[in-house]
Amino acid sequence: MKKLYFLATAFYLTGFMNANSFNQKPITSKPAADNDIQVVSGKINKFLVAGSETAIRLTIKNVGTNNITSVEFNWNDGTGDHKEKITAYLNVGQQREITHPILTSYTDIASKNITLTITKVNDNADSNPADNNLTVTTSVVSQFLPKKVVFEEGTGTWCGWCPRGMVALDKVNEDYPNDQISIAVHNGDPMVLAAYNAGAAFAGYPGMNVDRELKGVDVSPNSIGNHVATRKLIAAPAKLSGEYSIINNQLTANVAAQFFIVNNNVNYRLAAVVVEDEVQGTASGYRQSNYYAGGGNGPMGGFENLPATVPANQMIYNHVGRALLGGYAGQTGSIPTSVTDEQIVNYTFSYTVPAAYNQEKLSTVLLLLDATDGTILNAVKLDKTALAVNNIKPNAANITLYPNPAKSDFNLKLAADGTYNVVIFDVSGKMVKNYGVVKSNSKTINLPINLTPGKYFVNISQDGNSITKDLLVK
Structure with missing residues (x-):
């Protein structure tokens, strides 16, 4: 009996073990913890002034299973490696930005492609080096060009918090009248411009984009000036200039961009924004909702003393x-794909001004855009050409133009010798000839024409004062 018992027991145990072995998943060993950094993005100033220094920044993420305490960061612009060990604490899944301690500096006016690489993690090789590098590009500018900071504020008369945006723009225009340009982008009211809203894509109202680079910026009268103080120091690749005229509701803007970089692969565009000040209306859509009424939400440039719905006639x-x-994205083909130092690019914009707009309160803003990321590289408010007498000085008032009609040339008879700016426009307001600065001799200036027959306007200016004379070309 004992023998049979032992045999049965052995058979049972053997069957139990075999059954469990049959159903059990294969045992696999846990992989060793690894060091794996992923390069997310790199940053360098788009434009560097020749001889200046700037830092290179890199955003990295720990996608491995080890916590990270250090990385080796290398940049190479084709002239050699710049490897530096950087203390960087990243737990698994954590992301952070690091800065290379060796600054870049160039004296040659050229574009630079700089490869950024994480070469070591925790003093060891990265387990997946395929995602450890990227390339950033910068261009060296031959001279520093102060940048105009552009504020695009999302607003609407229905928006009770939007008086804050109005007060902020008033504040920055008072504090920095020459360093910034403000544009109010209306939504949901009679001043709406649908294409502008679609392009700006404000997440809320009031909203603010700065140079189309900083998106969703807080609209605050107390902090808006900080953006001007810092961003006006950013180098720009080109100086913008130009002028516009309005004749018979036709606005013509003749603009120019003078570049101070050398780059054979740019994706830039020009755009112009027509802006109107002192807009008023009597319809209900011009009434402003005002959550600052009564002062419960603090002072706001006087809106605390106005009603919750400010009547249209008070706005x-x-x-x-x-x-x-x-x-919104700029005019395709307005800038060539290759630009060189001191190259000037000209372009002309035309626009029919609606009769409801006050032409005397219009202005035109020229933008230089980077079409690759949509950012504003520089901006300027254009000068308005007066095609009528404007603040005439005694000398200018006594200018005589002859012969008239003229064929190949004409003369300007002046009250006194001096230097004058002379420009000719056609009847549409387009500048057809710019003589630049000319100097009189014996109180007379002789100028060639070379224009097709027709009527033109000759604008003569001196020291900010001008007069316009009709000219018939036969």
């Missing part, structure tokens, strides 16, 4: 974006 709206010339 004046400034900086109103009225038209996008070239579209």
Whole structure:
């Protein structure tokens, strides 16, 4: 009996073990913890002034299973490696930005492609080096060009918090009148410009984009000036200039961009924004909702003393974006793909001004855009050409133009010798000839024409004062 018992027991145990072995998943060993950094993005100033220094930054993420305490960061612009060990604490899944301690500096006016690489993690090789590098590009500018900072503020008369944006723009225009340009982008009211809203894509109202690079910025009268103080120091690749005229509701803007970089692969565009100040209306859509009424939400530039719905006849709206010339993304083909140092690119925008707009309160803003990321590289408010007498000095008032009609040339008879700016426009307001600065001799200036027959306007200016004379060319 004992023998049979032992045999049965052995058979049972053997069957139990075999059954469990049959159903059990294969045993696998746990992989060893690894060091794996992923390079997320790199940053360097788009434009560097020749001889200046700037830092290179890299955003990295720990996608391995080890916590990270250090990385080796290398940059190479084709002239050699710049490897540095950087203390960087990243738990698994954590992301952070690091800065290379060796600054870049160049004296040659050229574009630079710089490869950024994480070469070691925790003093060891990265387990997946395929995602450890990227390339950033910068261009060296031959001279520093102060940048105009552009504020695009999302607003609407229905928005009770939007008085804060109006007060902020008034504040920055008072504190920095020459360093920034403000544009109010209306939504959901009679001043709406649908294409502008679609392009700006404000997440809320009031909203603010700065140079189309900083998105969703807080609209605060107390902090808006900080953006000007820092961003006006950013180098720009080109100096913008130009002028516009309005004749018979036709706005013509003749603009120019003078570049101070050398780059054979740019993706830049020009755009112009028509802006109107002192906009008023009597319809209910011009009434402003005001959550600052009564002062419960603090002072806000006087809106605390106004009712919760400010009547239309008490509201004046400034900086109103009225038209996008070239579209929100800029005019395709307005800038060549290759530019060189001191190259000047000219372009002309045209726009028919609606009769409801006050032409005397319009202005035109020229933008230089980077079409690759949509950012504004520089901007300027264009000068308006007076095709009528404007603040005439005694000398200018006594200018005589002859012969008239003229064929090949004409003369300007002046009251006194001096230097004058002379420009000719056609009847549409387009500049057809710019003589630049000319100097008189014996109180006379002789100028060639070389224009097709027709009527033109000759604008003569001196020291900010001008007069326009009719000219018939036969």
